[in-house]
């Protein structure tokens with residue numbers, strides 16, 4: 001059901017410092033910051049030859065990454081995002097198999113303008129999974 005790896009997201013305590021590390025030290029193609037109010041994060045995408053890295057920084061009072069950064073003050077890998085062809089078909093199959101879909105259970109529009117959903121990390125070997133319809 002899942003397709004390509006769309007991105008690996010890393011929560012960071014300092015977005016500018018993380019962007020500089022990827023641009024200047026690692027020589028990667030680093031995009032501009034995007035505020036995603038609906039998701040409570042500011043993101044920067046880093047384009048690699050075979051996938052993307054999504055740097056995440058909290059935005060607003062109820063950011064879903066706030067407690068993650070409290071527990072991991074230096075930052076860390078927050079989620080992985082897999083592409084799916086039909087997010088509702090994928091959601092319904094996963095729910096039928098017992099997986100917990102986070103939030104309202106309805107897709108939201110993600111940073112690429114496409115529908116996304118999140119799956120509980122406890123149901124996926126301790127890894128928060130994002131699905132993005134492509």
Ligand SMILES: CC[C@@H](C(=O)O)C(=O)SCCNC(=O)CCNC(=O)[C@H](O)C(C)(C)COP(=O)(O)OP(=O)(O)OC[C@H]1O[C@@H](n2cnc3c(N)ncnc32)[C@H](O)[C@@H]1OP(=O)(O)O
Pocket residue numbers: 009036039041043054056064065067068077078079081102103109110111112116118120121122126127128130
């Ligand atoms: C920019 C848009 C979009 C895109 O297009 O790419 C994005 O990527 S937005 C990214 C931010 N959005 C989200 O993460 C939404 C989904 N996340 C959530 O709903 C919550 O973060 C969460 C996963 C339900 C966790 O909520 P939280 O309040 O932090 O709960 P707990 O601290 O109580 O955690 C419960 C339990 O789960 C473990 N946990 C939490 N986060 C992660 C994680 N990222 N990876 C692995 N495990 C995680 C946490 O440690 C707790 O475990 P126990 O202590 O053992 O109970």
Ligand SMILES: [Co+2]
Pocket residue numbers: 007009054079081130
């Ligand atoms: Co993401």
